[in-house]
Amino acid sequence: MRLLIAALLTTASILSPLASFAQSADVQATIKAVDVKKLSITLDDGKVYKVPEEFNFEGLTSGVKVVVFFTVVDGQRVIDDLEIVK
Structure with a gap:
């Protein structure tokens, strides 16, 4: 049993850096x-910055100040959330 737990912990520690991409x-x-x-x-x-298909572009035009929350996926910036700065 100890050997199984040690093997699982070793595998988890090796694979954990992959989640940080x-x-x-x-x-x-x-x-x-x-x-x-x-x-x-x-x-x-x-x-x-790429947006999801259901994204609402209402109020977003050139010159509008925004805060963009994004995730880099496969080298592309994908917007998770966007807020207009007033």
């Missing part, structure tokens, strides 16, 4: 461009 972050910036067809938003930092 998808990390969340946030950025405050101004919208530079909105592309509804490509489901993306470009901020004034020059980076493109």
Whole structure:
């Protein structure tokens, strides 16, 4: 039994760094461009952020200041949440 537990703990410790590849972050910036067809938003930092299909683009136009909460997945920034800064 001890050998089984030791093997499980060793496996878990080896695989735990793999979970850190998808990390969340946030950025405050101004919208530079909105592309509804490509489901993306470009901020004034020059980076493109992808949005989910059900994303509501209402009120998002060039010049609007936002805080974007995103996760990097396969090298692409995917928006988890977005707040308009007033």
